Amino acid sequence: MAEISSDVIRGYNDIIILYLLLNDPSYGYEISKQIRTLSEDKYIIKETTLYSAFTRMEKNGFIESFVNEDLAGGKKRTYYRITPAGREYYRTKCEEWTLTKEVIEKFIAGEGRAV
Amino acid sequence: MAEISSDVIRGYNDIIILYLLLNDPSYGYEISKQIRTLSEDKYIIKETTLYSAFTRMEKNGFIESFVNEDLAGGKKRTYYRITPAGREYYRTKCEEWTLTKEVIEKFIAGEGRAV
């Protein structure tokens, strides 16, 4: 099972995380598992990478954190919620992805092209 | 004209450069212009990024350098030639790109999906 290295996915962690916050707030451990599941085990984000992304994006105003106080369903957790600025950032990054994809594919060996 | 930022193309500079060496040796200035032209001005690689990529890839055995001695057609230049190892590396990276693309697109808002 081939896995994706950090140097090629780098630059997309932000949109991956924000995508998983679009509908509902979530927290580190859950997001980590969702990335793994959704990517069918092809991308497993490192804990340190994920949590430092949270810190950075909160500083940038893309997400907001809050702590679950009731503790009904388990341990204390830090949840993150996407902000309007975060939604806007996500949209912009998606557009940039489309552009980037087109550019990169010009430099990828297609079918029938000798390499 | 939207331009691609370095943090999203990072990780692909190697294959972009190697692609342009697949058929013939080339040198920094020319490769830089070709990237710009082929990408339709969407990606303009920084000189320092390009030349440090050359150094790194030569160290890794993916390219070899030689200097044009005759100087018939202008200034002295350092040319680079792709090695078999470089070709192999390029192929592997292309496959990784396909995988990465599929994964990232799972986290991109598609048509009709609210963001």
Add this chain to the structure above:
DNA sequence: TGTCGTACTACGACTGTCGGAGTAAATATA
């Protein structure tokens, strides 16, 4: 003579990711 294009090189700074270690509560297993 001066400016523009060509073709680099050097250096220090910065950012995001990583490996490793550690903490601690909740849950599952024996």
Add this chain to the structure above:
DNA sequence: TATATTTACTCCGACAGTCGTAGTACGACA
């Protein structure tokens, strides 16, 4: 009940690739 595993982080220092800035130097053109 005791222990192991899972959950849910936090901190630290290191590293790689990119960047900004600056500088060099040659050739062509006006």
